[in-house]
Amino acid sequence: METQVLIVGAGPTGLMAANQLQRFGIDFILIDYKSGPTKESRAIAVTARSLEIYQQMGLSDTVVADGIMMNSFNLFSDGKAKAEVKIGEIGKGMTDFPYLLAYEQSQNEMLLYRNLKEKGAEVHWETTLVTLKEYQKSIVATVEKNNETFEIKAEYLIGCDGAKSPIRHQLGFNFHGGTYENRFFVADVIMDWQLPHNNLIIAPSNTNFVGFFPLKGERYFRVLGSLPRAYFHKEDIRFEDIEKEVIQTAGIPIVFEKTNWFSVYNLHHRCVDNFNKGRVFLAGDSAHIHSPAGGQGMNTGLQDAYNIAWKLAFVLKKTAKPDLLATYNEERLPFAKWLMTFTDRMFKLMTSDNWLVAWFRKHIALNLIAKIFTFGKIRPVIFRRVSQIWYSYNGKSLSYSNSRQELLFKAGDRLPYITDSHQEIPFYELFKEPVFHLLYLSNEALEEGIHLAAEETFPFPVKILRYPITPAWIGLGVEKPLFVLVRPDNYIAFLSDSFSVTEMENYLAPFFISLKSKK
Template identity: 35%
Template structure:
């Protein structure tokens, strides 16, 4: 039964992956919230597929990463092909094993993904209020007053904070009257979930290019079930309704696949936009409500989930009085910076692979495969590629929450993942709370000191594996609830930690 409480700490609008992850984190932290959505139930089409390592690390903190992994298809490599013939392979699986517990690309259709998130939320005693649409809202210094249309009529909800996770056509963003600058690509994109056979229907993520176009093939569900992504041929772009028949010839040409059945097909224009602001008073935007871009790289949904985690722990700490309201001011600069960078990089990638000019088509078909083939011979490229695609490379070094550096590791970086004698150093992050890490020896005075928020000191054995990550022996790392380093110092002095939180308050 839908919840009907009129006063709530956090009202989440939108129950896609972004809103659901925000709700799950808040529930885990004991925060009072409601989550509403105008749909009748979770999505029923596959839509976003790629689940990046950083997202799985967040899910590991929440305790259900294995459930999603078991429902996903793993891919350990990216294969680039020219007219279906392999010319280069980037193997990430072996490389990634030293970078993350989840050392692979993972694919799970969004309908299964959303259903799993809803199931977990219900197991934890909460659920989405369906058939509920935000009509309007107003805010003052103390609260947000929201008008919601439900199946029973109009309901007024008063919330301490309103979070818009309601997609590209966000009612919350429109209510803030914030701009959504960007543009729309001229090409029409298509996605198709099909049953197919052939070399490109097997193995990891596959990209095939030709002078006339490209096709990306991703594994989903059972063997032979794949997602096809490409561009609709120019002669079919003007059609009122594009069908798979309009792209069948180009798919066959670029992939060599034999398609037996089309389970789902959609075509659309791709937009690239970032909202003018993600935060205004007590209202925040997350996910597609704040940024949309080319699907190149499988980053969109994962970026929205990253927004949700970044905002959730800050809301929890402020609402529970553990940190000052100023903490929430760090959300927009941390996330909007990455969103703008992502839009720029995916825009460049899309323009390179989708160009219809003569030079562009020659670059795509002949130069790109040669460059990719050369780069995959170098571990540095593969390392950078995995870190970028998996989103473990995202950092907040410029944030006012980030202070100091020791060696290669800076405050604002994701805590480097490393195996330990008993497991790995991310296990303690399941507390969803602040903590201190020391790799090596801990001085008795530092260990026995009392710290803000009663945070624990976790000691890890020093090893060559730890050293290889860039972490420094006996250094102090203050870790945020989302697994990013807030402060790094070589000095084991408890006053440094206390003063950090004092500065946050000031």
């Protein structure tokens, strides 16, 4: 079998990579050792940035309709509410998805899998990677299915094969980090209590920690927490064995009626020091694993796939040089490292059974968190972080600005979110096509010569959009015409007050194949 891209692992990251490659018309083969999509809920939260990807794919309405918007984030101690943080539309004015949405991993996988199938693609289930060899212009994978082995030849490979990643092991990627001392449990349960269903509850005690996250369905919750130490070395633990400790930790009367899934695990925090070797690229858990604090894991994997897919597509279509692929590691590795630090600090604060940390958490941290969330200026900052809309590729190789205006956005930033009363459709829906967009901000029509210059400059299709300089743009510092080149993943590539062919060619030269060289 031959293909352009082999994707190993059909979890959310691998399925997203396949969907993105499909949007760009790239041939791929997607394999997974499982028999089908994950049935357990596993990861829960979908961030605004991930929803914006789904919006670009035409799938966001389904996600929102089938998800659960969380009304509030509640901190409990000794059975008493120490803090209630109203979530609601905390990110209003920053995105079309200004809330916290629960849409579990199994739903994400089924949605992405269904979308692939509707467009004519399939996943090779029950297919296991055995060995991998890389050559100058290809990789060859030996895989096994139904006790038979065969080879798949591809130009590139995306490894989305999870935390234990055989690809990462075979190729000798470094995977720095460690393992948390405590053990943890996770359960999907139907339960009865007096608290609202669509609230997120976190309840740390002096020795343990437990959290409750609403799932789709009446009285259906994800329960996760630190395993009581008495059970650390026991095998075949059932959720029923620790129910009393869970209720005691929460301090809230609870009746657990049914357990649909239960698992005990060790939690790691590790990251590779490079996302690729040769023609192989890692994404998602195969490249970085961390605590579930903040609901960032699955979403980060989706962003990884979103980033590498368009770059592979442009290289495979011969409009970009292979050098473009180096920007994947340049852009995604810093975020993975930041995320490890961010989640590690949050998780240790909430789960540590060290007496000093437990005392600080109970008497200071919980009250401090509640106080912080009352400040109007802090809430948007927190939303931007948790939703991942804050992250920027500013200062990276693909980000360039030559504007003299005092803009409140930079090259490398996510495209600013604009709400104008005259808009008939959401602003981001103008950028749904899998191409670069040249956004011309001006109250005057674009000169005809610019269209011709663009055709003679860009080695790939570019959709040109004119948008007036409305009060929303003025508030962001746009006072006169501005050209904004927007990448296929809706990050800003280039900013300039005028369109100069020479300037644009100089920007494109390091990573893209010029039209002149093709003639």
